[in-house]
Amino acid sequence: MTVSTAIARLNAADPDFARHLDHLLSWESVSDDAVNQRVLDIIKAVRERGDAALVEFTQRFDGVQATSIDDLILDRERLELALTRITPVQRQALEKAAERVRIYHEWQKQDSWQYTEADGTVLGQKVTPLDRAGLYVPGGKASYPSSVLMNAIPAKVAGVAEVVMVVPTPRGEVNELVLAAACIAGVDRVFTVGGAQAVAALAYGTESVPQVDKIVGPGNIYVATAKRHVFGQVGIDMIAGPSEILVVCDGQTDPDWIAMDLFSQAEHDEDAQAILVSPDAAFLDRVAASIDKLLPTMERAQIIQKSVNGRGALIQVKDMQQAMDVANRIAPEHLELSVADPQAWLPHIRHAGAIFMGRHTSEALGDYCAGPNHVLPTSGTARFSSPLGVYDFQKRSSIIFCSEQGASELGQTASVLARGESLTAHARSAEYRILTQQKGN
CATH class of the missing domain: 3.40.50.1980 (Nitrogenase molybdenum iron protein domain)
Structure with a gap:
């Protein structure tokens, strides 16, 4: 069966780019x-x-x-x-x-931690x-x-x-x-x-x-x-949307590699999203050609075709800085920095679930065996959430252990704030512990 793609081409210089990008990224996972x-x-x-x-x-x-x-x-x-x-x-x-x-x-x-203040009050956190x-x-x-x-x-x-x-x-x-x-x-x-x-x-x-x-x-x-x-x-953990990959490339990586990296997420399902961003228009053309060349060789070609045609894109930007801006706007689950010096661009990335650095680091390695977790925030939620980790299976309890002197000093502050909120029992609870000498001051 013949399969071919009609992947969207966007240009960040177009006046309607933001609107087209928003439409491309939109995803509603709400149940009917x-x-x-x-x-x-x-x-x-x-x-x-x-x-x-x-x-x-x-x-x-x-x-x-x-x-x-x-x-x-x-x-x-x-x-x-x-x-x-x-x-x-x-x-x-x-x-x-x-x-x-x-x-x-x-x-x-x-680990749990504690510190002791000058008056003997102990504050800390218990990790369980x-x-x-x-x-x-x-x-x-x-x-x-x-x-x-x-x-x-x-x-x-x-x-x-x-x-x-x-x-x-x-x-x-x-x-x-x-x-x-x-x-x-x-x-x-x-x-x-x-x-x-x-x-x-x-x-x-x-x-x-x-x-x-x-x-x-x-x-x-x-x-x-x-x-x-x-x-x-x-x-x-999270309510995850379809898998997604964003590749930022300077135009010097083998276009077949990039096409297959895009396929690696597109093959998950028809709603998966694969996007390439580059300042090199000729390179985008070469990747498009690689996509058409390699697609018929894929076992899940029809799924990839629907994903790429429906939610994929090749985006031209004016330079690498604008590529970083687009990447942060998308806040992808997987971000490949397929560039000559990925460390130089890493400080510019604010939002991404996982960052794959360099031409040889395919996203697929992260899915299986690199070490970092492959459970990642999707659908732009990398703006405020993180990969699954040990911290998701731990909870933290605050530790407050006041010395007599500390309870007395803090009680005065708490009393003022509690009475300002008209919570008299709060205030009096704290005031009971104020030392007599301080009460008289």
Whole structure:
């Protein structure tokens, strides 16, 4: 079947560039009313009927002939069995990736701290891991063992005592690579359930599924909608949109490399976004030619074609500084700085989920084994959020330990502010601790 692209060409010098760029970037992940109501009904059923509802929904939606919740539980021995069922090369790759991810995330660990003021008052912060985290993993053929590593390992590094994984097995199809990754990453319990029902089970608990403190991991629109609804009952990582890549290139990288980097995200799904920004118009032409040349060779050519035609773009800018401005405006999930001196341009980047520096650093390395997390903010949310990390599985408690003298001095300040807010009990609570000598001053 013939496939070709008609990727959009934009020029930052055009008067309507900002409007065209906004239109290109626009993405609405809001569920429609039907999806929203269906998710609410599922959550209600799981809260009311627990395991029985999970079994029923798994039969209905996944075609799994489970008769009880026991049929939907995988023990540690089953995970270890998966390690023996994958090839030695696959196991070696998973173990190497896991090691690199673990080493990188060890650097993110935060420790508790305290300091003592002159009067003996102690202030500080106590850092504590979550008790239990829930990991949602898509199932079936579209399975991602790399996501298991990226979500479970930071939790374990943070000190989370129990990581519970949910993964659907549509029509009973089990992905051994996913289970092997769970074994290597230290996942404690696995339930073969998915969809909104799995999110509800993790958020509220059932007779068999333990309630967690935070739910992380990607899923379809039903999963994303369910995560929105249970937020507040539990924490969540983010509501992720389609994958996206922005490549900034000075025009000196092999155009085939750049085309394939764009494909690496476009192949995820039709709504994924791949954009190239360069001051070299002739280079944009060469990349466009590479796209047309390489597209027919891709297994997922039709998905790439729809993604590139629908949401992709080649953007010409006047110089590299304007390229940085456009990059910050887009705030991409993945940013490749495919330039001669990426370190020189790094200070100009304010908004990006992950920054891949230099001509040889493909985004694909970050997806699997470089070490940094591949769970990244999408749809411009890199303006205010960060990659998933150890800090997402830790919470911080403030420590305030006043000496007698410190309580007395602070009490005077608190009294003034509390009475200014007409909160008399606050004021008097603080005033009780003001030393007599100071009261008289």
